[in-house]
Amino acid sequence: MNIETKCLHSGYKPANGAPGVMPIVQSTTYRFDSTEHIAALFDMPTEFMYSRFANPTCDAVEKKIADLEGGVGAMLTSSGQAASMISILNICSAGDSFIATSTIYGGTINLFGVTLKKLGIEVIWADAEASEEEIQKLFKENTKAVFGETLANPALCVFDIEKWANIAHKNNVPLIVDNTFATPYLCRPFEFGADIVIHSTSKYMDGHALQCGGVIVDSGNFDWVSSGKFPDFTEPDESYHGVVYTRDFGNMAYIIKARMQLMRDFGCYPAAHSAFLLNLGLETLSVRMKQYCENALKVANHLKNHEKIDSIRYPALEGDEYHERAKKYLPLGTSGVMAINIKGGRQAAMKFMDSVKLACNEVHVADIRTCVLHPASETHRQLTDEQLVAAGVAPALVRLSVGLENVDDIIADLDQALAQI
Ligand SMILES: Cc1ncc(COP(=O)(O)O)c(C=O)c1O
Structure with a gap:
């Protein structure tokens, strides 16, 4: 089935005669006929038991996203941050380390560098463009995973997934990819060797700025047993009646462990209604992604020679540093997001931001809808100057997210705002 069709049809399968829309199972709990039945579920949770960690509406959306990404299973979370956090905590414990590229989203940099550090987990920052030899030197005995972003927010670099997957696998650890900006419509990281994919579904997947959410998808391809580095997967889990995830759940060990241990304990699961809304966004994902890419390419071509623009990063644009790599990983386009550097530095960027009328600040x-953000004074303000440089965030950088308005109206608005500088 093609991805356009999957966006509409996978996930919920209605019973004969039932309407094809997804039902909202707005319930905390599920009623059973016997104590013995519930007791069995505590040993092996094969049915819905409690909505802190599983719910039929969420389940249908999880199946749809797993299908879109080409994975064996998925778990929704209440935000993208929760997805990033669980994706790592499902692998690393206090005393472990993992490698992450320094161009990832500012909130993730903080989560990894500050909060996980407090939990005793060390993040080792890497330059995404470093050579294999340089990257190899970063691995330690206790390194358990590698993390990168398909399209970095906001630097818009294209992550060389295949290169990083090979290095991760040589070291017997999985590669986790944040595929938020690309969505499975533009890139499916599992096809290039990634093992786990996460998303902030608050972005294109939801699509309408309605609700925060996240998801973790498991490719089912990583061999936790032969790696030899993951006793939490291969030895009995005392908190779950001696379950051995790899023995009992085969290639779904990662995603089932994430739900049975971490979602059970953290409870950062979305409500059924949020999953229902997320599904509405997914139904039009393919149509919207095509249009974002078309509008953004027109905007980028207009801005590239603009007298008030210093430089522009949009990998789909001919001549962009990442254009060739984008053709490999994102052949249909590189989303609606671009990074523009305004001539005149921080003040000029802020003047531009304050002058847009159609675009939302x-x-x-x-x-x-088209929107703009100034990372240096907003999302990335917690980063040091050094971290800003490493994340590819110049003081004059504006992140422009081109929406679905008529592209002539978008361009007219940007032109009038640039004229104010
Ligand atoms: C690439 C990326 N990953 C993760 C997140 C975090 O997602 P959320 O805001 O849904 O927690 C964001 C948020 O902007 C993001 O851009």
């Missing part, structure tokens, strides 16, 4: 990206 908001803390969001990958929205249905």
